[in-house]
Amino acid sequence: MSRAARLMAGLILILVPTIQFGGYYILKSLSDPNGHYMANPLRENLERAGHAHAGVIILLSLIVQLLADHAAMPRPAVWFVRIGLPVSAMLLSAGFFLSVRGPDPGRVDGMVALVYAGAVLLAASVLTLAAGLLLSLRQAEGHA
Helix, strand or coil: CCHHHHHHHHHHHHCHHHHHHHHHHHHHHHHCCCCCHHHCHHHHHHHHHHHHHHHHHHHHHHHHHHHHCCCCCCHHHHHHHHHHHHHHHHHHHHHHHHCCCCCCCCCCCHHHHHHHHHHHHHHHHHHHHHHHHHHHHHHHHHHC
16 A cells, blocks of 8 residues: 555544544434424435435545555546545535525525535546556556
């Protein structure tokens, strides 16, 4: 594992307690009889989606650190991938959690734009890595 992969993995693991806190928040909200959490299905669903997306994409971010070591890409592209995945997890999760905090919690507000930004960053990052990995295969076959 490269030094860059170890650095990023260490930084990404720092995010895990924030995901745990999101789960704690949802659990506490569900168990509060006065909180009326279940009375707002939009908030409930978006917060669950935010929590799930954060966990899955953070795990993917850790895997990507190893894969990026083997991709045939320029250094800036490798760093785009290394950083893009965990940032997309933060953007998606923040967008899901924060988009129903406005004056009308039955509708999403402008913070939902974070979800779209995170989705674009996620797609761009994984497609960049996919191209780099496929190119590394091609380069390896050329040397064989």
